[in-house]
Amino acid sequence: MPDISTSLLDWYDQNARQLPWRSDISPYRTWVSEIMLQQTQVDTVIPYFERFILRFPDLPSLARASQADVLREWEGLGYYGRARNLHKAAQLLCQEHNCQLPADVEALRRLPGIGRYTAGAIASIAFGIAAPALDANIRRVLSRLLELREPAGSPAGEKILWEAAGRFLSQHRPGDHNQALMELGALVCTPKAPGCQRCPLSGECLAYAHGSQNDLPARAEKPAVPHFIVTAAVIQQGDKVLVAQRPQGGLLGGLWEFPGGKLETSDPDLPACLRREIREELGVEVCVGQSLGVFRHAYTHFRITLHAFACSLPPGEDIPVSEAVRWVTPSELAGFPMGKVDRLIARSLQARAA
DNA sequence: GACGCGTGGTC
DNA sequence: TGACCAAGCGT
Structure with missing residues (x-):
């Protein structure tokens, strides 16, 4: 030595x-x-x-x-x-x-x-x-x-x-x-x-x-990285949009996002995927409107292509606010910590509102 | 002990 | 452009 x-x-x-x-x-x-x-x-x-x-x-x-x-x-x-x-x-x-x-x-x-x-x-x-x-x-x-x-x-x-x-x-x-x-x-x-x-x-x-x-150093083989198609909903009501906080433990824990989720094989199309995810997460049916953009992002162990849509609530429907669900104006989004992709969406909304 | 956890730079 | 890599830790 x-x-x-x-x-x-x-x-x-x-x-x-x-x-x-x-x-x-x-x-x-x-x-x-x-x-x-x-x-x-x-x-x-x-x-x-x-x-x-x-x-x-x-x-x-x-x-x-x-x-x-x-x-x-x-x-x-x-x-x-x-x-x-x-x-x-x-x-x-x-x-x-x-x-x-x-x-x-x-x-x-x-x-x-x-x-x-x-x-x-x-x-x-x-x-x-x-x-x-x-x-x-x-x-x-x-x-x-x-x-x-x-x-x-x-x-x-x-x-x-x-x-x-x-x-x-x-x-x-x-x-x-x-x-x-x-x-x-x-x-x-x-x-x-x-x-x-x-x-x-x-x-x-x-x-x-x-x-x-x-x-050197010698390296172990790495597994293939999966690729997911995901959707996100920008639910608008008046001049406000809905954001939800992710649970503390997992991916992007404690950060805020526009709700949505992975495309499943049972989903006929992207709007159907999004309606299902919002139904499961928030308990309401949303109307899926125009696309707000497509975002690619690579995490460590997987890759996503995210489709964001403008959404609205049907007349009479409402979403109760809670600790983890808020209605905010685009300019207030800056105060909510977010991951990369959701921040991109948030910034595009701010630009659109300005 | 294997797996989940973000993002940006580099080639 | 996609794969690799980075002053690791918690479960």
Whole structure:
């Protein structure tokens, strides 16, 4: 096992990007940045981090906020469970831990939204604790360094990689060491066309020695991505439209949408699909009118083509409002957190009304 | 332990 | 344009 830390940290000191969360380091800022960075690239996170910190500058301000306000700041970033858990954890910490993040890996690990990686990252970066971290970048760097044939993500591969992350770790600068490995993975040891010529670890890298860097890390086969046809109803009454809140647990949980759903084989056509969905969700028959557009969108595990329709209620029919069903004017839609496609529809309505 | 969970960039 | 990829976590 070579000592990679010295050359790694030297490289990091010369090449680290200046990022918002690398100045004014505090446990709170480190925490917010690490949650945002889960499965999300640095360039995407930067503007969200800046806005979020302006809006919620410290842990008490986040704990006091409403979930809708937190989700609105998160809108567009995806994986909204991260925002719900961040908010929940802030409230827990202010109830039980004096509004302080614990300086302890196991205690961090128990907070909602903090798993093995994030606990190690916060502990090492914010508190200087010698805890390893393993993310997609470090998996790739270490897989190549060790020329690991086990697929990253497999149980055997994970075991080897976590042990390696711990063995390599600098006891002196663990936070910089973890960030340096991630920085190296993001800037040099990239998935395609890795820059081995300018890599500080190429001399120790088994993959580079054998020319196998482009074939690593090994990957398991991925299943085919299904494609669904879905419909959405913009139900209009006077100058208002109906929006519904999605349940907390699942896809786009807690966000608002124009109701609708998947086309089933039993549906004769798109309007029939939409009438069925609205009947099932809201208990009323709607009149389906003109098309408001067709939207394609790719989620992680499936793809949709969404057909939006202007709809109206027959005379005498009504829909009772509730916590999760509201009639709002197009200009009020901006206050309701939404996913990508529904926001596109909402914006087209605002433009139409203006 | 396998699966569900968003979105944007890249090639 | 479609497939791949990304500072993972919860159930």
